[in-house]
Amino acid sequence: EDQVTQSPEALRLQEGESSSLNCSYTVSGLRGLFWYRQDPGKGPEFLFTLYSAGEEKEKERLKATLTKKESFLHITAPKPEDSATYLCAVQATGTYKYIFGTGTRLKVLA
Amino acid sequence: KAGVTQTPRYLIKTRGQQVTLSCSPISGHRSVSWYQQTPGQGLQFLFEYFSETQRNKGNFPGRFSGRQFSNSRSEMNVSTLELGDSALYLCASSPAPGSYGYTFGSGTRLTVV
Numbered sequence: 253e254d255q256v257t258q259s260p261e262a263l264r265l266q267e268g269e270s271s272s273l274n275c276s277y278t279v280s281g282l283r284g285l286f287w288y289r290q291d292p293g294k295g296p297e298f299l300f301t302l303y304s305a306g307e308e309k310e311k312e313r314l315k316a317t318l319t320k321k322e323s324f325l326h327i328t329a330p331k332p333e334d335s336a337t338y339l340c341a342v343q344a345t346g347t348y349k350y351i352f353g354t355g356t357r358l359k360v361l362a
Numbered sequence: 363k364a365g366v367t368q369t370p371r372y373l374i375k376t377r378g379q380q381v382t383l384s385c386s387p388i389s390g391h392r393s394v395s396w397y398q399q400t401p402g403q404g405l406q407f408l409f410e411y412f413s414e415t416q417r418n419k420g421n422f423p424g425r426f427s428g429r430q431f432s433n434s435r436s437e438m439n440v441s442t443l444e445l446g447d448s449a450l451y452l453c454a455s456s457p458a459p460g461s462y463g464y465t466f467g468s469g470t471r472l473t474v475v
Binding site for chain 2 (some may be wrong): 339349352
């Protein structure tokens with residue numbers, strides 16, 4: 253069964269303290285892996301798509317990487333405005349539906 | 363450029379009633395998907411529409427249904443509401459089915475009492 257597991261469930265960082273979020277996935281064939289950010293009371297906001305192992309994408313303080321079994325979202329020198337829930341999703345070959353993980357709640361303290 | 367618009371934002375219904383939620387995708391986007399988000403289960407896929415046709419359906423009972431109109435707007439309907447249907451219902455659009463990042467709306471918060 254296709255599955256996505258994110259860890260940790262919650263993470264508290266001091267401003268400037270870099271860290272990584274993990275997304276482990278099991279899928280019959282990977283069409284794409286997606287990262288989203290969700291703020292309270294809002295819908296998820298698209299961040300990145302990764303398609304193949306070894307691929308990396310960057311946006312400001314965020315960098316996403318992909319291996320054959322997992323993806324990491326690295327946050328470098330985070331700021332309080334980076335506080336949000338980060339969601340990972342996979343899209344399996346043969347379908348266009350997304351399977352989401354339950355997310356990592358990130359809190360960055362000033 | 364207008365985003366994905368979902369109406370209403372909040373809704374309170376009684377068990378046994380039915381509800382219809384609306385979604386207007388980004389102009390030019392023809393694929394619309396619906397997700398249910400709850401604290402325990404996260405985002406669960408409901409269904410996807412493209413060119414007025416349902417292309418994928420998640421593992422939800424038949425009480426959950428949807429449709430898409432010729433202008434790409436979509437509605438989802440839940441009949442015979444149960445307490446467990448209380449959730450944030452999110453609509454997402456993309457240009458077409460494929461490996462595009464979704465653009466999500468802000469959702470409709472449904473509370474069943």
